[in-house]
Amino acid sequence: MKNSFFERFISRGTLVLHHADGAEQRYGSGEPxxxxxxxxxxxxxxxxxxxxxxxxxxxxxxDWWPGEGxxxxxxxxxxxxxNNLQSNRLMDLARRAFHSVREMNTRMRAERNVQHHYDIDNELFQRFLDPEMQYSCAYFEHEGMSLxxxxxxxLAHIGRKLLLEPGQKVLDIGCGWGGMALFLAxxxxxxVVGLTLSNDQYDHACQRAETLGLSHRVTxxxxxxxxxxxxYxxxxxxxxxxxxGRPQYQTFFDQVARLLKPDGRSLIHFIARNGVPPKDSRTWIQKYIFPGGYIPSLSDFAPCIEKTGMSLSDLEVWRLHYARTLAAWNVRFQAERDVFRERLGERFCRMWEFYLLGCEAIFRYGQLVVYQVQLAHRNDAVPVTRDYLYAEQEPEPAVARARQSSVSAAG
Structure with missing residues (x-):
């Protein structure tokens, strides 16, 4: 049974199984x-x-470990x-890693789910994230960019999409460690008002706002x-x-519509499935990494936006950016692996690298992308072309005003 299974499984590339007694079995041929x-x-x-x-x-x-590669x-x-595994289950984690059957995120469950992942250890995240503590897809707009x-x-790309003016009010839903809110302020x-359900994120964000002297602008x-x-x-x-979670999609977009002023703009950035919606299943990553999570396809959430009456001003698709982001995170994690093994144990380190590398593979070879959905009540709330995003950029507004003031004073 085992032989026939792997023979059906491998039609491209080669799988080499190394058994405990030293025996070796090869299935398929060629690369990879x-x-x-x-x-x-x-x-x-x-x-x-x-x-x-x-x-x-x-x-x-x-119980198993990879060899060369x-x-x-x-x-x-x-x-x-x-394609050979559509009717089989081996390695189904990689194909359906983000699906969930427990998506009814009540307020209490949502808080528990958030704390499961984000309240692990702040030092863990500080050691492999960037200084702004951005735990989401980076934007590699030029070759050779560092993480x-x-x-x-x-941050700058999203800032431009929000079309902000001095003194305006901004809401950051799911603000994490506060990097986006502090950047915009x-x-x-x-x-800016930032919302989080994580104790560690809340404490870190408040402390950083105080350190940067922005407590009067960011709550x-x-x-x-x-x-x-x-x-807002x-x-x-x-x-x-x-x-x-899918059962809450309509609630989410209804709340965005309710909180957004008539002439306001909204930008929702999230992982999406660039293909057919998945079947329900309970997976390793749902159990160990992101309980209650679900990655939508366009057909999952688009009807919910339509029901709010808001205008879909823009939909941008980022391909491969998250694969590069996850690869960079893993490099940093591996550089600090001994520290994490001492603090959290070898089993945690294996869990974390399996998560980072598995997700990188899904974004590199699978169907996952990142969507940036721009929404507004009015059809003319944002420019009718994307030129304002990609034209030669002036410095960010607050920086430009500061420089202008310096020039005027010098004159």
Whole structure:
């Protein structure tokens, strides 16, 4: 059974299984090549019996490990043969990693889900993220950009899409560690309210606002987006919609419409599926990394926007940017791996690298992309072309005003 299964599985490339007794079996031929070492004879049965969970869990337990080429080679081989697995379950994690059957995110469950991932250890995130603590897709607008430069470019790109004027009010739904809110307040001279459900993120964001002298411009609240009241000139949400869950999509967009002023603009940035909506399933990544999460296709959320009456001003698709982001995160994580093993254990390190490299593979070889959805009540709230985003840019408004004041004073 095992032989026939792998023979059906591999039609492109080569899988080399290294058994505990030293025996070696090869399936397929040519590139790409992946090596999988099995600790015991029971591991293979475990993987075949329950691959949905066992593939990642067995790696965390040290029951299998990759050989030459590492995890990247294993995931690359999977995607080279993805079409062969539509009716099989081995490695189904990689194909359906982000699906969820537990998407009813009540307020209490949403808070618990957020804290499961984001309240692990602030030092963990500080060691592999950029100085602005951006835990979302960076924007590599030029070749050769570093991760820090690409994250700054992402902030600036979103800032331009919000078309901000000094003194306006901005809401940041799912503000994370506060990097976006602080950037907008600093560079555009606006007042920002940031919402988070994470204790660690809230404490870090408040402390950083104080350190930067921006507490009078930025207010962070530990509050669910559904409970918030107010009226805003602009609303931004980066990397949060993935955690909303399909049953709450209409609630989310209704709330954006309710909080956005008649002439306001909104930018929602999130991971999306550039293909057919997935089947429901409970997966390793839903259990260990992002409980309650779901990655939508366009058909999942577009009807919800239509029902609000808001205008879809722009839809931008970022391809491969997240693969580069995740690769950069993993390089930084591996550089600090000994520290994390000491603080959180070897099993955690295996879990984290499986998560980072598996997700990189999905964005590089699979169907996941990033959408930036720009919304407004009025059809003329934003320019009718994208020239304002890509023309030669002046410095950010607050910086430009400061320089102009200096020139005037000198004159």
């Amino acid at each position: 090549v992946a090596h999988v070492h099995l600790r015991t004879t029971k591991v293979l049965r475990r993987l075949l019996a329950d691959p949905e969970m066992a593939f990642g869990e067995a790696y965390m337990d040290g 590492g995890l990247q080679a294993v995931f690359r081989l999977y995607f080279a043969n993805e 820090d430069e690409a994250q700054r470019a992402k 600093r560079e555009y001279d606006v007042d 962070f609240l530990k509050e669910d987006y559904r409970e918030h009241q107010g009226a 000139d602009a609303i931004v949400s980066v990397g949060m919609f993935e955690h909303v």
